[in-house]
Amino acid sequence: MFGSEEGLLARMFRAREATPGHRQALENELLARFQTRQPIAPRSSVTKRYRPLIAASLLAVVAAGAAAAAPTHLDVEVGRSIDIHLPPGAPVPENLGEAFHLTEANGLRKIAIRVTAEDAGTDIHVDLLANDLPAQLAPTLRAAIPALASVPIEEKPLSASVRTSMGKRVAHELFDLDLDTLSVEEAQRAVEARLAAQGITGADVKIERTTGADGKPETKLKVQKREISLGETEGAGDGAHGMAALHLAPGDRARVRIPFDAGRIDVEDRSIVDVTPSDTPRLLTVRALAAGKATVQVFAAGEPARSVSLEVVAGAE
């Protein structure tokens, strides 16, 4: 028997219990002090008591047209996209992702790099999903990779990762609601109204009132909307595979842009989708026969396509 270090350490560092009543006594003491504290700005809300903890589980959302519609007025930073154009023949820099010198400390959740080589040169598109980015990334990139010193680098607010950006957007809006002052029905209407104001309709809003372990009421909010995932290009980051994951319901239709040199299209589950060539050689129409997730993978010269640019360019009918 040889237990894992992780398990043994977790037990070794297990916390002890506080003296019974300590937590409540400290809370009372702090609240008494809080009452004597001068607030920064008087609260204008009509909320008299903030009883429950709002434990929100927000599942992101979105239909096709909203892909690039992440609002700019929100404080929450979604991320950034970087476009680099290399002249013909110029090698693609290695370790490009590391050259940004971003870490989880930047709130970094994902770096997706897409390289598209054509006769006119090589386009590199980078999606950085992060909360806390420097104002400018191009100088860092140029400093790390001298070959990019004179290459145009364009930075734009990220609009590619629809799931995350919309999730943040919805969460940001809803966390400000004082649902505790409302009945379940009123709270549901308030959430739906708030979502509608954000251009999100048809979402399934569930509000549940429960009693927490501490005896206090809790309000749980869940917002869910079936998603047509746009540009969720799984595997695009490593350049090894070109695939698009589509979350579809019956009747949905999406158009998938494929690379010009694609030789074969594989669809993971033909019982879910029907794929037919579209009006131009570089587009496919994906029509959902049943609900589910379908993965479309593209091959060039018999190998999983590299440098693939797959994106859904139209959503549900």
Add this chain to the structure above:
Amino acid sequence: MMRWLRDMRQRTLLAKATRGDAAAFRALYGELYPLVFPFFSRRVRRVEDAEDLAARVFERLLARLDDFDPARGPVATWVLSIARNALIDFLRTSHEAVDVASLAEVLPDPGPGAHEALERGEEMAVLARLVAALDAAERELLVFRFGDGLAHAEIARLVGATPAAVRKRISRTLRELKNERRRISATQRHEEARNDRGNAAGSPAPGHEPGSAKRSSHEGAHHVRI
């Protein structure tokens, strides 16, 4: 995602508390107490000290509500940084930190059988001695990770390193602990086998009485603070 949601919620509560919302402050306290008190209870010997330190942190939080800088990370990490500073101040004038080497003794093993519990207890004792012998900075990372359950990025903010560096150091320490435990275990088995052979021949080897290897695993315990 859950960490992010939690932080969003705590930021909202903090903002409300800053504007004078007592209920929001209470809710924020309710979220942070289960983080702050265990932080100290893992690191100081007496529960009373842990409670005092937790109270000190919340008093500072109350006094500095509007000092929170959203750009510098999550609310919980900010509060833990206050806690860490309070702990450093406390330990600077006190020697009442938890003795790591004693942790294996005070934590009962919930194993199913007596034999397995004994073996697991010995495993824990060996590991505790190895952890006690670690460099304090490495040990702190382990407590953050496996005691407080923090993510690498959260630890990185607290100790002023990059998440990649934190991840690497923790992985390396775990690997070294595992290798050292295997080496100790192999040595013990070898000595026990030799003792068994000696017993079978009716003449135990000098200095290797039955059970001596087991006892030696508890000898020379380091007494190093977390």
